[in-house]
Amino acid sequence: MxxxxxxxxxxxxxxxxxxxxxxxxxxxxxxxxxxxxxxxxxxxxxxxxxxxxxxxxxxxxxxxxxxxxxxxxxxQHRNTPASSGASTAPQTQQEEDDDMIFICETPINGHNDAAGRNRWICDPAAGTKRNISGEEYDFYRKDLKVRELQGLQSPAITNRYVQL
Incomplete structure (x- = not known):
């Protein structure tokens, strides 16, 4: 990805x-x-x-x-029947998602969306972000099912990443 x-x-x-x-x-x-x-x-x-x-x-x-x-x-598992269930506790969603790529929206002026929104795709593992169009945002969200941070996010969410 x-x-x-x-x-x-x-x-x-x-x-x-x-x-x-x-x-x-x-x-x-x-x-x-x-x-x-x-x-x-x-x-x-x-x-x-x-x-x-x-x-x-x-x-x-x-x-x-x-x-x-x-x-x-x-x-090592070819032709081995699947088990009836996991025997260990699954990871929490937070542990799984920490390094996953995500998309989010931040206000252009930093505190509300009256001036518009920036849309970002962020890669925590690489430490990068890229500004994307609304069309790209919808493509990543709807078609590729990329993880989305719901709601308008603080610019601090994306400030930790280097812009591509």
Missing amino acids: RRGIAYLAGGPKAPYALPASKSVHCQGGAVDSDDWHNARAAAIWRENGWRQTARFPNDPKKDEPWHGEYFPALD
């Missing part, structure tokens, strides 16, 4: 791409995810047969740390 937002903002692009006829993505065997940067999430991906196959740390022009491919033989 973060790479997608960076891409929309004119940021980093994938170093290379195969034609659809050869793409593992198009065959359902690959995903691009920022979860690889989260140790807990990456461990779950690996446990379930996913591996980062486009890592070239010494060659940034080729490195795609977000790319993962599925290997059924490495899936």
Whole structure:
């Protein structure tokens, strides 16, 4: 998701791409995810047969740390029936959401919306924000289901992020 937002903002692009006829993505065997940067999430991906196959740390022009491919033989849970329920307490919503991308609106003049609103997409993990149009805001909210901070927010919410 973060790479997608960076891409929309004119940021980093994938170093290379195969034609659809050869793409593992198009065959359902690959995903691009920022979860690889989260140790807990990456461990779950690996446990379930996913591996980062486009890592070239010494060659940034080729490195795609977000790319993962599925290997059924490495899936420790393949053909294991799902349990009837979780045996451990789930994370609280706050713990899950702390580093998730979100959208919000702040007043242009800092205290009320008489002068209009700024609309933002913020990436806490990267420490960045980008001003977006009302149309983009609606797209992120309705179509992509990006987390939204409800109601008019204080500018202090977004002031901690660097503007792209």
